[in-house]
Amino acid sequence: MSNEFNVEAKEIIQTENWTPENIIKLLSLPMEDAREILYPAAKEIKEKFVGKKVYFRGLVELSNICAKDCYYCGIRKGNSKLERYTIADEDVLAAVKFAHQNNYASVVIQAGEIASPAFTQKIEELLKKIHAETKGQLHVTLSLGEQSLETYQRWFDAGAHRYLLRIETSNKELYKTIHPQDDTHNFDRRVECLHFLKKVGYQMGSGIMVGFPGQSLEDIANDILFLQKIDIDMCGLGPYIEHEDTPLFERRTELLPLQERFDLTLKTIAILRLMMKDINIASATALQAIDPAGREKALGWGTNVIMPNLTPTEFREGYKLYDNKPCLDEDRTKCQKCLEGRIVMYGHEVGYGEWGDSQHYKKKR
Numbered sequence: 001m002s003n004e005f006n007v008e009a010k011e012i013i014q015t016e017n018w019t020p021e022n023i024i025k026l027l028s029l030p031m032e033d034a035r036e037i038l039y040p041a042a043k044e045i046k047e048k049f050v051g052k053k054v055y056f057r058g059l060v061e062l063s064n065i066c067a068k069d070c071y072y073c074g075i076r077k078g079n080s081k082l083e084r085y086t087i088a089d090e091d092v093l094a095a096v097k098f099a100h101q102n103n104y105a106s107v108v109i110q111a112g113e114i115a116s117p118a119f120t121q122k123i124e125e126l127l128k129k130i131h132a133e134t135k136g137q138l139h140v141t142l143s144l145g146e147q148s149l150e151t152y153q154r155w156f157d158a159g160a161h162r163y164l165l166r167i168e169t170s171n172k173e174l175y176k177t178i179h180p181q182d183d184t185h186n187f188d189r190r191v192e193c194l195h196f197l198k199k200v201g202y203q204m205g206s207g208i209m210v211g212f213p214g215q216s217l218e219d220i221a222n223d224i225l226f227l228q229k230i231d232i233d234m235c236g237l238g239p240y241i242e243h244e245d246t247p248l249f250e251r252r253t254e255l256l257p258l259q260e261r262f263d264l265t266l267k268t269i270a271i272l273r274l275m276m277k278d279i280n281i282a283s284a285t286a287l288q289a290i291d292p293a294g295r296e297k298a299l300g301w302g303t304n305v306i307m308p309n310l311t312p313t314e315f316r317e318g319y320k321l322y323d324n325k326p327c328l329d330e331d332r333t334k335c336q337k338c339l340e341g342r343i344v345m346y347g348h349e350v351g352y353g354e355w356g357d358s359q360h361y362k363k364k365r
């Protein structure tokens, strides 16, 4: 890339002139230039605004039962090859106890999307049990899809603090190409849910998939601007990885090579960090599916949260949202040691015993 282009890239960062055209220019930087320009800028901003600590969110994949049929997702309702499971409350509590005893300070409860009175009640009771088990010392993030305002409120009142609902793409037309055309896969409804979450008072998180078929750099630039506009407190964004038992797999010939999707994700993270300096950004597990040290490498580009998997190993195979999902058979203790070692190797430290709430959220309160 020409020197002139690199001077322009540096100027965009310095002046914070975040137009779609300028973001596309940064996303288009060849990786070696991105390493020289984007990486140090994002690293500096991250360290200044959120520090060098990495916060663990112990991940419990509660159930792979889902009422929806997103074309990219391995646990979609239409995947008949999958054996469905729901982890019993005692096993969830054992995972929570492990997190608490090991000073993780936070867990994430994630599952396919079910919107029913019974499910609402089940989660509400589970939250109360988690609260009782840990004397309210553990913060809980939920990632359970689109729900009514009342349900979000009930779960918040029962002790949930944060909620992650990825928009996946902010382009309504593109959204339609990766979801069935029916009432349960409605873009506007998803955006409405993000507003509900803010209204209730959650630390609200969203995010996107990077590099799925049909997505352009312009789409990614608009996605980043969308995340800024809805004023997220946290972000989970990762590379799209195809799953062979999904409809989107048929379009795999349109995809960028995995390494390029990985690189594009790192650039997207860096730009988001430059634009939203004090939010929490998670290193998505999908990064590790491409590069064994993918999550730790992303720390330098702007992430500050990692989600060690606490799901009992016998269920992990059943929660494959995409192919090549890593750590399917590593137990919790091994996972923690291995992760901690790598985090330190990449110049960071684990924020044990700290909630690691979004600074962005705290400043608004």
Ligand code: SF4
Binding pocket: 066, 067, 068, 069, 070, 073, 074, 075, 076, 077, 111, 112, 113, 145
């Ligand atoms: S992406 Fe979420 S809502 Fe869609 S099928 Fe997968 S688990 Fe269900």
